[in-house]
Amino acid sequence: MSNHTHIAIVGSGFAGMGAAIRLREHGFNDFAIFERADDVGGTWRDNTYPGCACDVESVLYSYSFDQNPNWSRSFSPQPEIQTYLQGVYRDKELQPKTRFGHEVLDARWDEASKRWHIDTSKGFYTADVLVSGMGGLCEPAYPSIKGLDTFEGKTFHSARWDHDYDLSGKRVGVIGTGASAIQFVPQIQPKVKQLTLFQRTPAWIIPRHDRAISEREHELFGKYPALLHFMRGIVYVRRELFVLGFKNPTIMRLVEQVSKLHLRKAIQDPVLRKKLTPSFRLGCKRILISNDYYPSLTQPNVHVETHGIKEIRAHSIVTTDGVEHEVDALVFGTGFKVADMPLGHIVHARDGRSLHEHWQGSPEAHLGTMVKDVPNFFTILGPNTGLGHTSMVLQIESQVNLLIGALEHMREKKQRTIEPRPEAQARFVDSIAGLTEGTVWTGGGCKSWYLDENGKNSILWPTFTFTFRRQARFRPEEYLFDAVHKVEPVLQGYGTPIMA
Ligand code: NAP
Secondary structure (H helix, E strand, C coil): CCCEEEEEEECCCHHHHHHHHHHHHCCCCCEEEECCCCCCCCHHHHCCCCCCECCCCCCCCCCCCCCCCCCCECCCEHHHHHHHHHHHHHHCCCHHHEECCCCEEEEEEECCCCEEEEEECCEEEEEEEEEECCCCCCCECCCCCCCHHHCCCEEEEHHHCCCCCCCCCCEEEEECCCCCHHHHHHHHCCCCCEEEEECCCCCCEECCCCCECCHHHHHHHHHCHHHHHHHHHHHHHHHHCHHHHHHCHHHHHHHHHHHHHHHHHHCCCHHHHHHCCCCCCCCCCCCEECCCHHHHHCCCCEEEECCCEEEECCCEEEECCCCEEECCEEEECCCECCCCCHHHHHEECCCCCEHHHHHCCCCCCECCCECCCCCCEEECCCCCCECCCCCHHHHHHHHHHHHHHHHHHHHHHCCCCEEECHHHHHHHHHHHHHHHCCCHHHHCCCCCCCECCCCCECCECCCCHHHHHHHCCCCHHHEEECCCCCCCCCCCCCCCCCCC
16 A cells, blocks of 8 residues: 555544545545554444443434444444444445554644655555544543552553453442443442442433334334434434523423432432432533443442542552542543543644644634644544534534535645634634533533633534534635645744744
């Protein structure tokens, strides 16, 4: 294979594969997918923890152009989603286009050749266009706790589950009570000798209306694909209604009653119930769904610890009340590096500075996809595309539409480079700030990763997904084409400057 490709796609999860498939449909055949692992699937390949499943219905959490009539349940378990993605990969014949084991380490725009210079773990490549499909939840976040490095037991993160380590009969500490932890805690609880759950903030949890999909339904979906699209439409509309609650936090009080009833039914002990009752408005952090998490916490081998962690010792965790909790293994359900996205450190703007240096803790991109002064760069699931209520595949497909629109325009007009007009990007970022004001994310009384270190919403798309779809249509007037730039050398220590 040549070391130059027209379009370099980074990652082969929902985003990278979705981009590749649609690009080919639109006649862009010269592309390569760089994948650091040895399989496709992205986050659905990496998260194999027990109980891992999607908390969005599969009928919506799949490509609109590749519906699956055979999901076994309304909310699919992780192995089934991974199998679906592997199937799409095979059916769409992406094998010849994929370079497994190629981790993209560094990507710099070369103004002289109007190409991306891409360093990977398996060599150097160039491309005219760089498409990131790295996603927002790809790098696990580990807590920084005093003494963690002195711990002599087993440790691993939920997104890097060690299946070779048998938790049976062990005293296990779990740090975190987010979407991942509430799925694996009920699975490991029956096996372990003692489970100590270190909870910093209790989450709002509502019932999970999951059910098996019958053979008869599979037959009907197979025979009448329109039925599958109809079901998808119903789920879509129902989920979009949550946006009304995000925008009008008082509506969320009603949903809180559903969650409180769910908690009351499962937990009789008033002390435990109090520990598990959130003190912020529902929706401020991700709303979780589970039927087995609360019951698992009532089991005699479980202790929910709400005192903060003071330090970790060789075989124990000491909490701020001075109590020492002995553990053999420590599982981190502590989430991902979201605002400090790895992409920001890898991709460099025209001036040689990384996006991370440009963003200063608040990532921004025009329509969450293109960044000023970074030519021919598209990031799928970039800043302000995250969702708290529905399927990320919807956002991916909107952004891929934008990518295709831009590349088709350039092909037709014979343009070599595209980048957003700074004023278009600024307008978009301002509009996000406006849409975020008064929402549950800013006024809900919680601390969440939806807001970055500067307290800004640089993560979430703060309104309906159909608004994003409409807004993300390609409009040439929002971009600069073949812009000529003279770039000043940057300060030493900021990477190699690339001169015009
Ligand atoms: P998360 O939602 O970020 O939760 C991390 C948990 O770890 C929180 O409870 C957090 O407490 C706690 N934590 C972090 N650092 C800590 C520290 N130093 N000390 C004590 N506790 C600490 O991570 P996640 O559960 O992995 O979920 C991340 C995202 O993945 C979700 O929001 C969702 O988008 C996605 N996800 C989706 C599914 C699905 O079904 N589709 C399933 C799993 C995950 P605080 O709340 O106090 O910060």
